[in-house]
Amino acid sequence: xxxFKLYLQVLKSKLPMVYMYxxxxxxxxxxxxxxxxxxxxxxxxxxxxxxxxxxxxxxTEFTRNLKEEISKNASIIDLGTNEEELNxxxxxxxxxxxxxxxxxxxxxxxxxVDSEIRFSSLPDSYEQELLSRRVxxxxxxxxxxxxxxxxxxxxxxxxxxxxxxxxSKVSMSSSNLDGNTSLEAxxxxxxxxxxxxxLISVIGLTMNSINNQIVKKR
Numbered sequence: 670x671x672x673f674k675l676y677l678q679v680l681k682s683k684l685p686m687v688y689m690y691x692x693x694x695x696x697x698x699x700x701x702x703x704x705x706x707x708x709x710x711x712x713x714x715x716x717x718x719x720x721x722x723x724x725x726x727x728x729t730e731f732t733r734n735l736k737e738e739i740s741k742n743a744s745i746i747d748l749g750t751n752e753e754e755l756n757x758x759x760x761x762x763x764x765x766x767x768x769x770x771x772x773x774x775x776x777x778x779x780x781x782v783d784s785e786i787r788f789s790s791l792p793d794s795y796e797q798e799l800l801s802r803r804v805x806x807x808x809x810x811x812x813x814x815x816x817x818x819x820x821x822x823x824x825x826x827x828x829x830x831x832x833x834x835x836x837s838k839v840s841m842s843s844s845n846l847d848g849n850t851s852l853e854a855x856x857x858x859x860x861x862x863x864x865x866x867x868l869i870s871v872i873g874l875t876m877n878s879i880n881n882q883i884v885k886k887r
Contacts (some may be wrong), residue, residue: 677876683874698863702856718744718824719765719796722755729775731811734826738807739768743800751768759789766790778812783850807833
C-alpha cells in the first residue's frame, strides 16, 4: 500500500509533464486522423510476366502453339540452345525457367507414349510449379479433344486454345466499397499507438523518479 501511495504521489508531481506528453500525442493522432490518407482504392491485381527460355526440339504445330500459349503468361527470351549459356542465364536470373521440349514429343503424345517436358529453375522459384500446371493443363486439354473427338489436328488445337483462353476475373475486395477509410477506422488505427506512447512516457517518468539514486540514498 505504501508503494502504491508513493507511486501516486510521484505521478501527481509529474502531472504537468503527463499533460504535455498527452497533449502532444493526442494532437498528432487527431492530425493523422483528419488529415491522413483517406483513399484506399488501389486494389487492382496485375499479373507479372517472368522471363523464360523455350527450347523446342520437336518443332511441330502443337509445340509452336504451346509456346504461344506460354507467351501469354511469360516473356520468352531467345538464348539459343547452348547449355552453358542457358545455365548461366538461369544462375544470374536473366531468366527464371528453362522449358525443354524433347524431340518426338508430339508423336509420343499422339501414340499415348509417356514423354514429358522438362523444366529447369532455381531452387527457390515457385514460378515453375505455376508454369508446369499451365503446360499440363494445355496438354491434357489437347489430349481430351484428340482422343474423345474426331476433329482434325487444326480443329483440336483451335478448341484447346479456346478453352485455355477462358480465365477468371480477379478482384480484391475491401470492407469499404467506395475505397475510402472511415474516420472511425482511421481513429482507432492510430489510437492504439498513441495510447501506448502515453503509457510508456507516464510510466517512464514515474519510474525514473522512484529509481533515482539520490532518492534511494535517503
